[in-house]
Amino acid sequence: xxxxxxxxxxxxxxxxxxxxxxxxxxxxxxxxxxxxxxxxxxxxxxxxxxxxxxxxxxxxxxxxxxxxxxxxxxxxxxxxxxxxxxxxxxxxxxxxxxxxxxxxxxxxxxxxxx
Amino acid sequence: xxxxxxxxxxxxxxxxxxxxxxxxxxxxxxxxxxxxxxxxxxxxxxxxxxxxxxxxxxxxxxxxxxxxxxxxxxxxxxxxxxxxxxxxxxxxxxxxxxxxxxxxxxxxx
Numbered sequence: 001x002x003x004x005x006x007x008x009x010x011x012x013x014x015x016x017x018x019x020x021x022x023x024x025x026x027x028x029x030x031x032x033x034x035x036x037x038x039x040x041x042x043x044x045x046x047x048x049x050x051x052x053x054x055x056x057x058x059x060x061x062x063x064x065x066x067x068x069x070x071x072x073x074x075x076x077x078x079x080x081x082x083x084x085x086x087x088x089x090x091x092x093x094x095x096x097x098x099x100x101x102x103x104x105x106x107x108x109x110x111x112x113x114x
Numbered sequence: 115x116x117x118x119x120x121x122x123x124x125x126x127x128x129x130x131x132x133x134x135x136x137x138x139x140x141x142x143x144x145x146x147x148x149x150x151x152x153x154x155x156x157x158x159x160x161x162x163x164x165x166x167x168x169x170x171x172x173x174x175x176x177x178x179x180x181x182x183x184x185x186x187x188x189x190x191x192x193x194x195x196x197x198x199x200x201x202x203x204x205x206x207x208x209x210x211x212x213x214x215x216x217x218x219x220x221x222x223x
Contacts, residue, residue, distance in 0.1 A: 040215060042214050042215040099144075102147075107154070108156055
């Protein structure tokens, strides 16, 4: 029962470097999303996707890119890392039904930008 | 601007005490959810409330949805150390989840 798999779990980047956070789900959910978690801020939505080929911006999209070429995968790209992007990143896979919805999360990626 | 505000932000209590956590918004939601997150893990769903005024119980946890469907509360009776964690409320305007600011609960044995 893999659910949502995120890699890597930890990463240290230098300012200006680029990297991709990987996310894969095996629940055949159409909806996937990326969040960042900072102290006192809860989870803030970065980008989301409602299906393969469709993505949209969330609350805090600046500095991040996403694509969704398959139902299973939803990578998050940081093109030029900045210290303000130091955070814990969570990928989620979700379903929505009338009166019922649930988000399933990966274990997170702790990113430090120095 | 956070769509959902939670209070208190931090709560530290002794084992056996009762507590209430609040989740407030100026927006109306078709449903609200509560998640619990443990250190090093992603949040896990506890409950979904759908109807205004609805009350749901999960063992020692009681969840209530406000009559106007703008707010919710989580009450824990006789807290135990295993209740320690970050509690997050979430609303689903459209097909996205928006999370509250979180309440970090520590239950001291």
